[in-house]
Amino acid sequence: MLDDLKLSNAQIAWRAAQDIADGAYVNLGIGFPEMVAQYTVEGRTPIFHTENGILNFGQAPAPGEEDWDMINAGKKAVTLKPGASFFHHADSFAMVRGGHLDVAILGALQVAQTGDLANWRVGNKGVPAVGGAMDLVHGAKRVAVLTDHVTKKGEPKLVESCTFPLTGVACVTRIYTSLAVVDIEDGHFVLREKLAGISMEDLQSVTGAPLHTDGEVGDLIVPAL
Amino acid sequence: MLDDLKLSNAQIAWRAAQDIADGAYVNLGIGFPEMVAQYTVEGRTPIFHTENGILNFGQAPAPGEEDWDMINAGKKAVTLKPGASFFHHADSFAMVRGGHLDVAILGALQVAQTGDLANWRVGNKGVPAVGGAMDLVHGAKRVAVLTDHVTKKGEPKLVESCTFPLTGVACVTRIYTSLAVVDIEDGHFVLREKLAGISMEDLQSVTGAPLHTDGEVGDLIVPAL
Amino acid sequence: MDKTVSGLAEAVSGIGDGATVMIGGFGGAGNPIELIHALIDAGPKNLTVINNNAGNGQIGIAALIDAGMVKKMICSFPKSSDPRAFTDRYLAGEIELELVPQGTLAERIRAGGAGIPAFYTPTSYGTELADGKPIGEFDGRPYVQERWLKADFALIKAEVADTMGNLTYRMAARNFSPLMATAAATTIVQATRVVAPGGIDPEQVITPGIFVNRIVEVTEPKQEEDLIRAGASYA
């Protein structure tokens, strides 16, 4: 049933984009979070940061037009917008660690009600790779997560405490899922919006820790995408 | 008697300049040490660094030609040589603290046989001001001092241990005085050169700690300046 | 996005009593004289001011001190060409001084901007300026632990700004300014020229716009050294 109701990744990204203010400095994690840029709200011009040293990059160039010296952290070719700048890695992570980004939007394997995030490694097999994830979770004024509400096996991704290796402790402030928008406040999940078609009980049953409310729970309404 | 023999400041600066290799990166302290630049050995091109963010600056401009946005750490107007660069203060002191300078040449109130230097403050009266002195003593591969051998009152400036507030501990490696060239090695003064006209005994009598020797002591020979 | 404001008064608005203010400049180079004088006009009290020096002559930071607005200076060298304003108040016990070695001052400000709460440096080890600070030993050598420096506001003089806040500087007027721009909650810039986005080559941006909040164009900025040599005064 949830599979019929739930938002697509594009719709989750769209919802996250609604919360990005005009002029905000934003870092989008590699992969799914990068989709958020496509749904920038009309009339707003966020400035996108990439760890490898560009502020205010834009869309991918047309195929064949790539310059591989102008890439983002996902190693995809990008273009520049007017007012862009290049800088080295220490300056780039000064922006991150120094709290200069307004928002970082990341993917998640698990998010705990304490705000702990696990998103870099499932276990201890294979080659570990961390990139900039552990920096980004401590950098932005607001750290948001995009994620399916449950795993492919139907297990909660919003949990009491993470079982996968942590990326950071008490760092996430908002979660955009395929079913809901959940804030993290004082070590609790606080439900802000949910799909109208799902009951509180059903939502709680696929969430690994108590969903609190604080005033009215809004309807999570997104366009068809 | 010593007053008749002793080198002028210009001659001390000249002697120090002889030890600056071609292509060396050099910081000259404000005041007396700045004179060293005037005696650069023919055919050598040291590169001068100033704390406030210039590498490879040159002579003062002609009077009236000053641009007060192009000054050295002593707030004197300078010119640029080809291959100069500007950078901010953190990068400038990364050059210093990171050990990238080949030599820093500083003034001294006292130098101890341990290499301790006192050169920023006589006592605890008046307004204290430290500038970059405490950074420079830990920055360069070689930290040298230019100084009269004794104070105006005839007291030794090369001492067992400094009585004035310290600038740095175990930092000075060579001292160019008005009477001698003295290295600091393993907590001892090691005499390298002395004026031919002064005896070992007389030199020792105006030096506040034992002068050791390690091989032959050369004659300190400088031109009339 | 346009960070320009209408004038100097708006640029310095909101700097209240007790604020900590970083001010760019070294000697006469890079001091944002017009912003400082606008701040004197605004008149907040009990400021903590961070600059390499402590003002010269009767303009800029010296005038700010003369106006009785500065409670404390954090600087490396409060003795420049004519430091009377600071000296008089300091000897009278009317102004506090936190003396910081110049490289440590620069690194503490950079650390503030870069989210590094503390670091170790060889500088000042064994001296009175390390008194009371934690000492750490690394690879057999002692180092002093220093803390980051942040500010509520930074006042910065730039050469060119675009409206998004990207900045370039002029020669050695760069000095502490790019660091201070990163370490203040609100960074206020006076620029000799303001251009549209794209007007600065992305390769040549020294301060990226993310560090800048307000920009005011001052097309013919005063140079502190020139003012001092001319005997100028704020009043």
Add this chain to the structure above:
Amino acid sequence: MDKTVSGLAEAVSGIGDGATVMIGGFGGAGNPIELIHALIDAGPKNLTVINNNAGNGQIGIAALIDAGMVKKMICSFPKSSDPRAFTDRYLAGEIELELVPQGTLAERIRAGGAGIPAFYTPTSYGTELADGKPIGEFDGRPYVQERWLKADFALIKAEVADTMGNLTYRMAARNFSPLMATAAATTIVQATRVVAPGGIDPEQVITPGIFVNRIVEVTEPKQEEDLIRAGASYA
């Protein structure tokens, strides 16, 4: 003063067995392919290599690993487009990995160049990458103490170099290179264009020459991503 050398072989001379080598580049941007291949030709063993990634395809750092010359990688992301060379050896236990968060890697290298033996960062606190590292608390928040990183050599790709070693870079090929240039005892640069002193505007120098030891001109440098897409191999 002229830091240019006659060719690639001379540029990488003296890099001996057991050396620690920083190599600039992030993804395909900024990797000094020609210097890396010259290093493979020279053939030292048991190298420790520091780069954000751990090589891709069959060229550059991947080829260095395939040649059996690398004992240890220090990097943040050893899983790029085609990381087979590293993956195979890592899973076979034939190569060590020190995994460092990207911002911490950058800051550790900067610290190495700036004479800062240790610093505190919020990054990795509470994670397995902080295991065994000292924790410090500042203003009520916990931080991880990290140490500087230095190297014997750095291999750097620049856009323009003057003969005194002043450098500019090309777009996002800048990445770690200006940091690594400061943190190595010997910094070796391949530049697309070498000019006389004065050929780079002093305002636009990114790496001042003090950090550079050897320069070799490589007028048409290979771009790693292009090589990988073309299926190129070192051998």
